Amino acid sequence: MTIALNRRQTLLGMGAMGAAAALGTPALASSRNMAVLHLGSHAPSFIAWERGYFKDAGIDLNLRFFEAAQPMAVAIASGDADFGVTAMTGGLISLAQKDAVKVIGGALIEKPGSPGSLVLASNKAFEDGLTDPSQLAGRSFGITTAGSSFHFMAHKIAQANGVDLAEVDLRPLQKLGALVGALSTGQIDAWAIQPSIATKLLADGAAQQIGTVADCAPNYQVTTAFTSTGNAANEGELVTAFVAAYSRAIADYNAAFIDRTAPAEEVDELAAIVHKYVETDSPAEVAKENLINGAQRINEGLALAEDSIIEQLEWYKSEDMVDQSVTREQLLDTSYVETI
Template identity: 85%
Template sequence: MPVSLNRRQTLLGLGAIGAASAFAAPALARAQRNLAVLHLGSHAPSFIAWERGYFKDAGIDLNLQFFEAAQPMAVAIASGDADFGVTAMTGGLISLAQKDAVKVIGGALIERPGSPGSVILASNKAYDDGLTDPSKLEGRSFGITTAGSSFHFMAHKIAQATGQDLAKIDLRPLQKLGSLVGALSTGQIDAWAIQPSIAAKLLADGTVKQIGTIAEMAPNYQVTTAFTSTKNASGEPELVKAFVAAYSRAISDYNAAFIDRTADQAEIDALAAIVHKYVETDSQADVAKANLIAGAQRINEGLAMAVDSIVEQLEWYKSEGMVDPSVTRDQLIDTSFVKTV
């Protein structure tokens, strides 16, 4: 049975495709819902679906709720403050899944060789000092938001792929993306891995150097997932199906414009303008659009889920002692709403 957690219990837990069918819309419209998002280009389908009314078409009265990092998004969904989120796997999310509070119901960003993906960067200072390749990270500092974050897992995959000891890489938890950007730009940390839209801006500013890609280190890594509360997944499956359908429409728009380049220029311009309302708002529109195009990363059509990658991440968190070793894949994921890949 799903467990209803209040905010305090949730915080304690952290410590240890086309439109929906028309007949479903009236039933889903009875309550306002929240979608947890970050001010990142990877969340472009969230902004596209909201601005183009895809959620309304699916019968969902939904607002965007902004966060600074992935783990608080899982807290919000478990406590009922938000209904859906699309972000990276974290130890906190897994712990909440074990408490029957959240479920991963889809996959979003994926690292695929040959497609744009996350970029490994070095500060100019570190690069000039010899950090010209990811295999030279031992003895260097690498930025992460928090222990157990996707950045932590990326550091593990880099170390694994290059035969380095992760324990010899100085992981620096700086909590917020803005702090990581600032620290890398000023040489306070030596390296970081980040999605290409942010990397493109840093590279254009001339404050960093690219030394590799995550796709080289971790092919088919499911970077972000879609998740909801266990209560929604088990008690309101039509709501979850409607969300997946609406979000999938936006993914198709995004991939056509920025990845597959099958959309016309007017459509590309229109979508870039939507995303610019939420991402790189301090940049000129043409600059933001160029960064969005240069930094676009493939998102799984229909929120298809790379199950093997998700399970690999689960097992890594368990092996590192960041989650209870007894947590199972069935507690974490529900594959009934999307295709698996």
């Protein structure tokens, strides 16, 4: 899929990078922070930072690490971070209603036939008969928190398989590391997670695959790019420069790990960059293999699957996790990217 930058994005991005090149200093000089997670899905964040794409675009940007999606949204709202790329959450939607954050683009997306998130069962549960998502009733399913993307995925998996979500024992364990440990030791029966983590669990013999999220939720926009409402409304050059820089890294990532059109030395270089932040306790070759096997396409140009975002918004409303009055306009600013 090839998505062109819109006119505003292209012109402003070129202006920011051109000024930086001409002056030899960032066009947007004040220091900024980007909220990130130690996940392979954040590979473009690491690539853009390590390769200097943010500096090329005139942004003095630093990476700030978090353990879950919702605290990232809080950091954007409070001004502790300027940008984030992570999943939709009830917390993010509530902050958008308060005019604190805006979704400005899309990243990971689930599409049948493409690499994506896997539904996993613990070895214990698998041996006890949990071999298909249709058997989740009466079983425990791991999530980070109520209102998280994992909660929404549990809903989509249950819905697609004719299971009443009320019959699934949702276990909020707060952090990704806790979920990995709980599944590996049989403390929870099932979980759904991006392939960068799932493939490692499978390779280690710590879990069993029982399904895919794409089969249950086709065209699900898993992660989004977001910033503060103030940035979106008043810092157009900054936001456009960020989108342009991040888009360069997405192109590198897709070429190396999805389309496989990049030369071998480029793949090695990008894998080494990501290994600084992901699976740091694994040998470099193992981490590289897991990154390749667990890669998932990221929308070029941060294009946004708007219908999926609206579906998620309406589900959060239906579950009374967010106020019924939240509007599309409060949540989204689609002026910086294409919608698909």
